[in-house]
Amino acid sequence: MAPRTRAEALSRERIVEAAVELLDADGERGLTFRTLTERLATGPGAIYWHVPNKGALLDAATASVIAAALTVDAGRSPQDEIRAIGLSLFEAIESHPWLSPQLALQLSRSPRGSVTPRIFEAIGQRVSALGIPENTWFTATSALVHYVFGAAGQNAANSRVLGPGVDRAEFLRAAANAWEDLDPAEFPFLRSIADEVREHDDREQFLTGIELILAGMTGGSRRP
Structure with a gap:
């Protein structure tokens, strides 16, 4: 058997793994074929053997995660x-700050691509098993998908805005205090929820949103 070439020895999986590492460290601008060849200690030809361009590499990294x-x-x-x-x-999405914009791009640009069908299939299979009418499956699945990526994307955006040097608890306290100081005649609702803003947990809030959607689908009550 003939010896394997360098391009064949370097797997596509390892290339995608290295791409995710670079994206996590420096975002999309940090992912170039030059930085990738340096990370993998190889030549560009070995990478092009598996991935034709940066767009395909971003798509592959997104699909992998x-x-x-x-x-x-x-x-x-x-x-x-x-x-x-x-x-x-x-x-x-929280762990990979670059993922949210890539998902938004893929969901809008390529509904037949590798990511969108997988997301809808994974959630849709479970929705169809809930026992709800078949003519509601698409709307119910879409509601869940849109909620998940809207809420997760907003949470990721908030984290990017805060940055690594900002204390989240201190930021929330300041926001809650500012809401409590609003005009009670003009902002009664915001003043009433200020305490919840001060102490809320992002994951619990996210899961509560899913519970509300599930309850609306099945006509049931929220879990305790």
């Missing part, structure tokens, strides 16, 4: 699996 996030343990109820998938996607 999403595939891992969509993996949940079997044997739970459909509701539990929806919660698990939602939280897994939430945490993936």
Whole structure:
């Protein structure tokens, strides 16, 4: 058997793994074929053998992270699996700051691409197992998908705005204090929830949103 070339020895999986590492460290601008060749200690030809351009590399990195996030343990109820998938996607977007804009781009640009069908299939299978009418499956699944990525994306954006040097608890206290100082005649609602803003947990708030959607789908009540 002929010896393997360098391009063949360097796997596509390792290239994508290195791309994710670079994206996590420096965002999209930090991912170039030059930085990738340096990270992998190889030549550009070995990478081009597997990935033709940066766009394809971004797509592959996005698909890799999403595939891992969509993996949940079997044997739970459909509701539990929806919660698990939602939280897994939430945490993936939080852990990979570059992921949210890439998902938005792929969801709008390529509904037949690798990511969108996987997301809808993973959530849609569980929605269809809830026992709700078939003519509501698309709307119900879309509502969940839009909520997950809207809430997760906003949380990730908030984290980027705060930056590594800002204390989240201190920021929330300041925001709550500012809301409590608003005109009570003009902003009665914001003043009433200021204490919840001060102490809330992002993940619990996110899961509560999923519970509200599930309750609306099934006509049931929220879990305790």
